[in-house]
Amino acid sequence: MNLSSLILKYFFPYADKKEFNKWATFTLSAAVDFLENKDGQKLHEYISPNDIAKLFQDFLIPEKGKDLFDVLSETMNHIVKNSVKVSHPFYIGHMTGACPNFTILCDLIISFLNQNVVKIETALSATYVERQILNWMHNLIYKNKKFLNKKIFEDSNYFLGSFCSGGTIGNITALLVARNKLFPSIHKDGVNTAFKKSGCKKAVVLVSSRGHYSIKKAAAILGIGEKNVIPIPCHRDSNNIDIRKLDDTIKKLIKQQIKIIAIIGIAGTTETGNIDNLNQLATITKKYKIWFHVDAAWGGALLFSKKYQSKLLGIEKADSVVLDGHKFLFLTLSNSAVLFKDAYALNLIKHNANYIIREGSGDLGKTSIEGSRRFDSLKLWFAIKIIGREGYEALINNAIENAFLFKQMIDSHPSFEMTNIPETGIVTYRFIPKILKVKLQSAKNIYHLSKSQQTVELKRNFTKLQKEFLPLIVKINDFINELNINLQKQQRKNGNSFVSRTLLESVWERQEIVVLRAIPFNPLIKIETLSEILKEQEAIGNALFESEFPDFLKQVPLAVSFVCKV
């Protein structure tokens, strides 16, 4: 296609408005279609990965362009049709659910404005919108109830925080600031020289064993090293950081003259949604004068809920906080922010260039890791204006109530076992064939007894099992793990519903257990949605059990006595 026909077809003011509106109407109706999640509609078409791959095999850039409607149809038939319906109420496996329909219009506005928020020259009002939201969030987190932005216009080194493409960039930003604070010359000199200057041989980051993988990623990127993220054990029941063990670790590190860059509290772990005791973390970080970062990418949303915000008490003492709009604030990707208590902290990573983000300017790009940036913050501005704090509270409370409802169903079910307390709406559980569940329960009770009592109880309950008790339990758990992996895979393949899965430490030593992971925060979820999902899982699990258990018994004959109590 030559230049003038390209301009006439696709560039306003020359392009035909009617034609554009035709395409737009077509796309909008596809949007509504996709989002309607009509009853009985699957989460995705049944098509094998290999067959999808075949649709995208052309490996050379086409010489000639195609008609827009042809490409739009191809997009609908190949891409939209084979996308995952993440907004479907039966899709409860990840932190993605239904978004209010106006978020799509927001994305449209962001797109046609195409403001680049790196600098005011390409983002006039957008710069101020972003600052307003940072003020909102700063107030929300730090409970200021103050107008803070005023200062920004007087003082170009005053930054409440930074928007970014996701929680990972947010965590990297926070840890970068913490690293630079501890080692004043590190930004300019690099790790090696800065360490030498301050007589440091090693520096670490502390986070509970439930820390998001982005923390390790951040440490690797920042030159600290993945293995210098020290995992602090969690309490097994509450899945939050063991403060005593944290304190012990700190003392040990100080004795070894190892520097601590930051201690990270998690407000809503990715795996179980549990919240660390932020108040205790605040006390301990204050005591040792260590940077206190809170990864509230998921759970930070609870600040909008008067009912649940107390769970985050202590967050107002954090030096930095990450919060994602595209998770529990029901926005489409991407929308994330990192906030700093000290509005001068971000100066530790400030940069300038001759052409943009000059010293003294109000350009937002001066302190962001990313350069050019989409005006994604508009979505949060827009949503907060329409939904209000109250509306967000309703959505968030509903999600947490859904989770507790699901917990009840699981607790009262003979073939499932809960593995966490769904504080922030994340439920982990596993399928255990009815016949094994009761046995495992008594075994677990015995396991927790003293050695002498154990012998008595083992004799009574599992006559033939003495020394072989624990190894057998491990094998049975391995079998159940395999069952849950296959269950989750089969469920996903069926396409009726979706939960994810992960690995958690079990009550059994040295063994990780596979758990199913549900995040029923989609407001479209009904009670029946949850019971149907459980029913489907039960059916799949039982079928798998029936087909796989005989083989297992053949391989592990002792299991027969376990099951039959002989």
Add this chain to the structure above:
Amino acid sequence: MNLSSLILKYFFPYADKKEFNKWATFTLSAAVDFLENKDGQKLHEYISPNDIAKLFQDFLIPEKGKDLFDVLSETMNHIVKNSVKVSHPFYIGHMTGACPNFTILCDLIISFLNQNVVKIETALSATYVERQILNWMHNLIYKNKKFLNKKIFEDSNYFLGSFCSGGTIGNITALLVARNKLFPSIHKDGVNTAFKKSGCKKAVVLVSSRGHYSIKKAAAILGIGEKNVIPIPCHRDSNNIDIRKLDDTIKKLIKQQIKIIAIIGIAGTTETGNIDNLNQLATITKKYKIWFHVDAAWGGALLFSKKYQSKLLGIEKADSVVLDGHKFLFLTLSNSAVLFKDAYALNLIKHNANYIIREGSGDLGKTSIEGSRRFDSLKLWFAIKIIGREGYEALINNAIENAFLFKQMIDSHPSFEMTNIPETGIVTYRFIPKILKVKLQSAKNIYHLSKSQQTVELKRNFTKLQKEFLPLIVKINDFINELNINLQKQQRKNGNSFVSRTLLESVWERQEIVVLRAIPFNPLIKIETLSEILKEQEAIGNALFESEFPDFLKQVPLAVSFVCKV
């Protein structure tokens, strides 16, 4: 607003489709309005930053939500109205111009699909689309003409590259891989230990003095240190790296046992758009076995042009290449990719987690710096299908021709001076009052003569100036610098047209000159657009000169003799 009214209003399938379509129609017509850039329309409303700030002063999250139409109107009146019309043909100051109107629909599709490309579970076809484009781009850069993706399905450690939110993240990714390649244990151990293991005290990155500021940012983030980015001088006329000086620097560094992490070639510098000699860089990096990265964020697009692609010869030998779709490929933000010659290179930064991106999976998130990621790559897929290579060539060639046309206008103008060769469509120049331009030109000629000839010529041309010659020139250039800064500010304030400005080394020692920077790549630009912009600048410049020159003469009386040749 309570839960059920939220659901009934804003969540499909319960929300009213007609209502949604009404909002959508309203938004779409605002989009067309904004993009039409009607004749005589300003680039932005005239409103002071303080007055814009006043529109966004509410500092607390509102308790109650507002009606959608109210918020939509507020968005239009406060935000859209006060946005910069970056698609306007008179806005030629940055790498943002008009995008084909269908990109907006793409953003709409990306939004309603809301696929999270970090993992297949939340992005089915999107994963394959992204891989297809990576194959396209890999072929484009490395001239493979091969189907490469097949291997990906057989081998989950095979990655052609990674999409990312911008060139900055792309550059960080490439340098992270290069860093990890040079220091095998660094990802796990951190910089300090890894340096010690390999007996290294210092490691650096080499790039021309025109390197984008993200390179320094990357070095700071990666623990290498900002000041360990060694700037290699450029040839003054061609603005590309001085290979001889690079070679000298390498030899010196090797002698000092300093390790070189990467040498970066620039294909389209941000300031002047010039391209380093990539073939020579390839030879030198091969000779010394150093990672060769090419920052082609801007200029990589030339690969689409048969006419101009030869300017990038040597890029096919780069270990890694960054290319932005949201710059010279006419896409809305964000769209960027980093490609790797060796499809196993990205394994150097691979990470896994229990819940997602498991080992063995085809999840794209395994090797991306970002975690959750928007399906932004769809835009490039869509645009390439519609525009085709030929269409892109037409758009790109037109941009470069615009730039040369503008150069001609400037060259033949008595009050402007070109300061670069607009190889990839970026024009730098400065306003010099007519009366000074001729004088400066003869001064420049004299400046380049031998010492003895200089004395003769000075006597002939600037009688009263001998010793004071160079200091005076510096003062005059300072005055011209100030003039160009004020010109650019005034032009921006007027809102009729926009160019940016930057600082370049001048032909005069130890002095930087302020230059105006235009990137006339918007296909809507006509000859008249460019001449009108120049005319406005001339008028502003002359007015500023008239009002400011008398003061300057008072302060620098010698300048009188310079101007009047007495």
